[in-house]
Amino acid sequence: MKRERIVAGNWKMNLNAQEATLLAKQVAEATMDVNGTTVILFPSFPFLSLVYAEIANGRVAIGAQDCSSHEKGAYTGEVGAGMLSSLGCRYVLIGHSERRTYFNESSALLINKIRQVLQHKMRPVFCFGEKLEDRRSGQYFQVVKEQLLSVLSGFELNELQQFILAYEPVWAIGTGETATPQQAQEMHAFIRQVLSENYSVEFASGISILYGGSCNAQNAKELFACADVDGGLIGGASLKSADFSAIMHSF
Ligand code: PGA
Numbered sequence: 001m002k003r004e005r006i007v008a009g010n011w012k013m014n015l016n017a018q019e020a021t022l023l024a025k026q027v028a029e030a031t032m033d034v035n036g037t038t039v040i041l042f043p044s045f046p047f048l049s050l051v052y053a054e055i056a057n058g059r060v061a062i063g064a065q066d067c068s069s070h071e072k073g074a075y076t077g078e079v080g081a082g083m084l085s086s087l088g089c090r091y092v093l094i095g096h097s098e099r100r101t102y103f104n105e106s107s108a109l110l111i112n113k114i115r116q117v118l119q120h121k122m123r124p125v126f127c128f129g130e131k132l133e134d135r136r137s138g139q140y141f142q143v144v145k146e147q148l149l150s151v152l153s154g155f156e157l158n159e160l161q162q163f164i165l166a167y168e169p170v171w172a173i174g175t176g177e178t179a180t181p182q183q184a185q186e187m188h189a190f191i192r193q194v195l196s197e198n199y200s201v202e203f204a205s206g207i208s209i210l211y212g213g214s215c216n217a218q219n220a221k222e223l224f225a226c227a228d229v230d231g232g233l234i235g236g237a238s239l240k241s242a243d244f245s246a247i248m249h250s251f
Contacts, residue, residue: 001161001206005224006231007248008040008125008166008210009238010065010093011047020047024054026241031059034248037231040091040125041238045079052088063091063125066099069112071119081116092117093233095127095151097170107147111154118159125164125233126151127212132171140169144187145194157199165209166233167191172213174235181222181229184211188228217246224250 015023020043031039039060043051052062068078084092094113099105110126117124128147130140144167152160167187172179179187188209196204211223212233223229231251237243 001203003206003230004164004208005037005251006040006164006208006210007037007244007250008042008063008091008231008233009244010042010096010212010233010235011044011238012065012098012235013044014239015043015047017047017050020044021050021054023239023241024051024060027244028055028060030241030245030248034059037248037251039248042091042093048084048087048089061090062088063093063122064089065093065096067092067094067113067116069109069116071116081113081120081122085120085122089122091123091125091164093127093166094124095147097127097129097168097173101170107150110151114151114155118155118162123162123164125166125210127166127168127233129168129170129173129213135169135171140187141190144191148191148194149198152198157203160199160203161206163207165191165207166212167209168212168233170213174214176214178214178216178219178223179211181226184223184229185226188226192228215247217243217250220247220250 040063041051042063042065064084067081072080095110114124130143134140134143169179192204208230210231210233211229215232215234216237
């Protein structure tokens with residue numbers, strides 16, 4: 001297992017078809033001189049094919065923001081992992097704090113979603129992070145450890161090797177308040193320590209751990225320079241091609 005540098009754009013529920021197509025084209029162009037960094041775009045479901053058509057240069061991959069925990073069948077409105085992989089998706093975001101908060105997604109549900117992702121040969125980008133009250137009360141290490149292990153414990157090591165982790169402190173998401181490089185590094189190092197205690201040193205040092213939460217063109221360089229930060233999951237700043245391009249070039 002080798003650690004990868006990754007810059008991923010989570011477009012959330014933004015853009016229309018024309019805007020998504022244009023942004024994908026701009027991102028594809030901006031990756032022409034990016035070497036050694038995996039770039040992933042996470043558009044909304046309806047735009048996956050449009051974006052896929054624009055990233056034909058092969059330097060950008062696409063992923064979905066969510067998937068169903070069911071394989072297929074009578075689940076109106078749901079989107080199955082098999083459908084996503086048939087569209088060219090290679091990644092799926094799982095456990096984003098917005099899904100946990102607004103759609104009550106539990107660790108048990110996340111495990112079932114990840115099973116679907118793995119079954120269809122895609123990689124989960126598993127998101128977790130503490131809330132502001134956890135940070136203030138000093139409980140943040142414990143909270144992060146529990147979120148992490150409650151889901152990872154559902155899988156075997158060979159499955160876990162497909163995971164990408166994204167530490168996203170909830171107080172930093174969309175707030176303009178970023179974790180300092182020290183805070184990010186401290187947590188990423190802690191995550192690797194938890195993984196080496198529960199699995200192996202090799203696994204802990206090989207897995208990619210992204211930082212997310214108000215990462216932007218100004219602060220990405222400093223965050224990505226941290227020893228245990230392997231890149232970023234970018235929300236707001238991924239919607240502007242110039243900003244996202246600057247972030248892609250921040251390593
Ligand atoms: P943000 O979102 O960059 O807008 O804070 C990050 C995320 O939710 O993944």
